[in-house]
Amino acid sequence: MGTPAAISAKGLAVKAGRNVLLQPLNLSFADGEFVGVLGPSGCGKSTLLRCLAGLQPLSQGQVFLGLKPLEQLTSVERRKIGFVPQDDVVHGSLRVDRALTYTGRLMGLTGDALSGRVNQVIELLELQERRGVRTDKLSGGQRKRVSIAMELLGEPQVLFLDEPTAGLDPALEDSFMSSCQKLCRGGRTLLMSTHVMQSLDCLDLVLVLLKGHMIFLGPPQQGLSYFQVPSLTMIYKQLAQQDPLQAQQRFAASPLYQTYVAGRAP
Ligand SMILES: Nc1ncnc2c1ncn2[C@@H]1O[C@H](COP(=O)(O)OP(=O)(O)O)[C@@H](O)[C@H]1O
Ligand SMILES: [Mg+2]
Missing domain, CATH: 3.40.50.300 (P-loop containing nucleotide triphosphate hydrolases)
Structure with a gap:
């Protein structure tokens, strides 16, 4: 096997x-x-x-x-297992990095582990230049990347x-x-x-x-x-x-x- x-x-x-x-x-x-x-x-x-x-x-x-x-x-x-639905679930008024931090906290992450993981997913999805931007100011493609970044905070295997x-x-x-x-x-x-x-x-x-x-x-x-x-x-x-x-x-x-x-x- x-x-x-x-x-x-x-x-x-x-x-x-x-x-x-x-x-x-x-x-x-x-x-x-x-x-x-x-x-x-x-x-x-x-x-x-x-x-x-x-x-x-x-x-x-x-x-x-x-x-x-x-x-x-x-x-x-x-x-x-991570799932990103067709309709985005991103909150409107938060900055990208804050929205990710908030989601990470809900997943039980804290301190350096939390900030480290947030930086990692921002880099992975090439959101560095957008990290301080409110999610309602992003393009559709960027918002999709944020939705995926949120799922990646939990380090899904699939x-x-x-x-x-x-x-x-x-x-x-x-x-x-x-x-x-x-x-x-x-x-x-x-x-x-x-x-x-x-x-x-x-x-x-x-x-x-x-x-x-x-x-x-x-x-x-x-x-x-x-x-x-x-x-x-x-x-x-x-x-x-x-x-x-x-x-x-x-x-x-x-x-x-x-x-x-x-x-x-x-
Ligand atoms: N809960 C449901 N009850 C009955 N039919 C459904 C239900 N959910 C989806 N369908 C039907 O199942 C088929 C497949 O839907 P879906 O998986 O959403 O297709 P796709 O994502 O390829 O567009 C469609 O014909 C849809 O109308
Ligand atoms: Mg469908």
Whole structure:
């Protein structure tokens, strides 16, 4: 046996009444992996991230942090999972550094440990020049960085970001993605959902959902040949014409499924 996955799911499925929001799926991601969850609006991206983060109950299956099922985690272990929702939770009137200090204090940090950690996350997310600015004076991208910095104060091992690049222009998106890549280099696993994005090359893996079906999981470059597109931003037109079940079956029969799903079974 190798090292256990950072986060994994076995037979994860979600229903709401008669609607199946997520078909049963198996997933397993390693330490330091940067994963993008793509798919049209309403395909189940947020549902999947929330389930993996333990914020939404599953109808079937189990999620594991390392080897431990989420429901068995102690409150200290639960802090190893961070989640940044699509709508920012940053307080308006505080300066960036004060907002972070306040949040860190709520997490139980004090003294030098607190100020050290605040400086560290400010640097990591390249907020040095903005540290004295009120959060309501920040741009959307900067406010998103502050939301992520707040989660990082707790030093999560696995971090979920729900559509963090929505509203960023391509240049900002690029630099944001590089910051995220940097976060993963320290061994942190990062899962990010996105509706559409230019800079997918930073990602280690791309997961594509279509109406609750997993229809692709693999490196972005392999996605290009799988969908026969020059850029993954072009899959959406194709997805609109595909039958989700058939697309899932095609993926289940592919070598990529063997490598990235079956070969990684939790
Ligand atoms: N609590 C719920 N009850 C019923 N349907 C829901 C609920 N939450 C989400 N949905 C539906 O589930 C589907 C997936 O939603 P979501 O995960 O938010 O998709 P995405 O993030 O990809 O846009 C959507 O069709 C949405 O309307
Ligand atoms: Mg969503």
